[in-house]
Amino acid sequence: MKEIILIILAVITLGSAIFVSFSRNMIYSAFTLLLTFSGVAGLFSLLGADFIAGVQLLIYVGGIMILIIFAVMLTQNISEGKKNNLYRYPLTGLILSLGFLSIWIDILWSIPWETINQPYTPMSYRLGDSFLTENLFPFEMISVLLLVGLIGAVSIVRIAQSKEQVDVSRGTDTMEVN
Amino acid sequence: MIFSLPTFLTIGAILFALGFYNVLVRKNTISILMGIEMILNGAAINFAAFAFFTKAVGGGVMVLFIITLAALETAVALAIILSIFWINKTTFIDQASSMHD
Numbered sequence: 403m404k405e406i407i408l409i410i411l412a413v414i415t416l417g418s419a420i421f422v423s424f425s426r427n428m429i430y431s432a433f434t435l436l437l438t439f440s441g442v443a444g445l446f447s448l449l450g451a452d453f454i455a456g457v458q459l460l461i462y463v464g465g466i467m468i469l470i471i472f473a474v475m476l477t478q479n480i481s482e483g484k485k486n487n488l489y490r491y492p493l494t495g496l497i498l499s500l501g502f503l504s505i506w507i508d509i510l511w512s513i514p515w516e517t518i519n520q521p522y523t524p525m526s527y528r529l530g531d532s533f534l535t536e537n538l539f540p541f542e543m544i545s546v547l548l549l550v551g552l553i554g555a556v557s558i559v560r561i562a563q564s565k566e567q568v569d570v571s572r573g574t575d576t577m578e579v580n
Numbered sequence: 581m582i583f584s585l586p587t588f589l590t591i592g593a594i595l596f597a598l599g600f601y602n603v604l605v606r607k608n609t610i611s612i613l614m615g616i617e618m619i620l621n622g623a624a625i626n627f628a629a630f631a632f633f634t635k636a637v638g639g640g641v642m643v644l645f646i647i648t649l650a651a652l653e654t655a656v657a658l659a660i661i662l663s664i665f666w667i668n669k670t671t672f673i674d675q676a677s678s679m680h681d
Contacts, residue, residue, distance in 0.1 A: 405582040412591050418599045419618060422652065428608060435614050438595075442621050445591065446643075449632040454643050458624075461647050466654045473610055473658050477671045488607055495605035503597035515585045517633040529644070537641050544648055551652035555659045562663035573608040579630055 408448060415441030420506050426488060432474050451528040588629035597620030602640045609661050613654065620650045 418437040425431045439462045447455035489495075533541050595618055604617025624643045631639025665671050 408583055408587070412587075415599075416591065416594055419595055422614065422618070423602050425596045428611070431611060431614060435617070438618065439621065442625060443597075445588070445625060446628050448642065449588065449628045451628050451631065451640050454628060454640060454647075457644065457647055458618040461651050462617075462621075466651055469654060469658055470610060470614060473661065476662065477610070477665045490607060493606055498604065499597040499601040502600065506597075508595045510586050510593065510624050513586075513662060515633070517585050517597065518635055520632075522633065523639050525631065525637065529640045532637050532641060537638075540641070544645060548648065548652060551656055555655045558656070558659040558663060562666055564641045 404448065411441055411444040411448065415445065428474050428478060429471075432467070432471050434468070439463050439467065450522055450525050452524045453529060505513055512544075585629055585633045588633075589626055590630065592622040594627035595619075595625065597622075603642050607671050607674060609664070610658075612673070613657055613661070615649060617654065621644055 403561045415438055418441065419436045421434045422438060425434070439458065443455045443463070445460040446452075455571055598617030599615045599620075599622060602618065603612050606612050606615065624646045627638075627639040627646070629641045631637060631643070661671065664676055668676055
């Protein structure tokens with residue numbers, strides 16, 4: 403039963419990742435990446451990381467992808483048509499990434515892994531425990547880093563907006579309203 | 581055995597390779613950002629697989645750090661991309677070449 407669910411989730415994740423990589427429409431890529439991240443959340447929950455699956459859905463699907471879709475909608479021209487996610491030199495990219503992938507898969511399947519076959523136990527108890535005892539300092543540092551990043555992101559936008567010659571309009575939009 | 585460690589590592593490796601292809605080949609800066617997110621998710625799958633198959637909880641800790649830092653980095657990167665878009669009126673990366681000879 404676990405194998406069937408694993409195969410279905412892997413097909414969903416990798417199929418949508420392939421669609422994201424080879425699509426020529428920006429909106430299609432952005433919305434299919436949502437499906438990829440949901441598949442990854444399913445794979446996390448198969449691996450006993452239930453809290454991490456919830457966090458992935460909240461932050462990646464509900465935060466990062468919404469940001470990216472907003473950015474896509476703010477920076478595309480409606481009148482430009484549907485092919486706005488072009489790529490160049492696809493053959494070189496394919497050769498490089500498939501070369502790396504073949505090396506990694508060859509190495510992975512030829513190492514005798516020593517795994518502990520444990521029954522399915524959720525990891526949230528041990529995670530919370532380690533965040534408060536062993537990994538306390540990285541936990542606090544992540545909070546400081548989040549604060550710094552928030553201030554940085556807002557300040558970049560404010561610097562760009564306060565210059566006189568920057569026009570916060572929607573690009574070269576030539577849509578006519580009848 | 582399908583439900584074993586190398587299967588999950590392969591899934592992570594294929595996600596990484598597809599994200600890598602996206603970063604190399606795309607002209608739109610937001611597509612490159614989506615490729616970086618796929619790379620980070622591939623690495624996160626690897627960490628979570630190791631946390632399950634060897635009883636190390638550090639893998640789960642790393643996955644939470646990866647998710648947090650990816651959110652932060654996306655916010656900063658989108659701020660930069662929007663600023664460049666307001667100046668250049670386009671998001672294609674080969675037209676942000678005002679410092680070029």
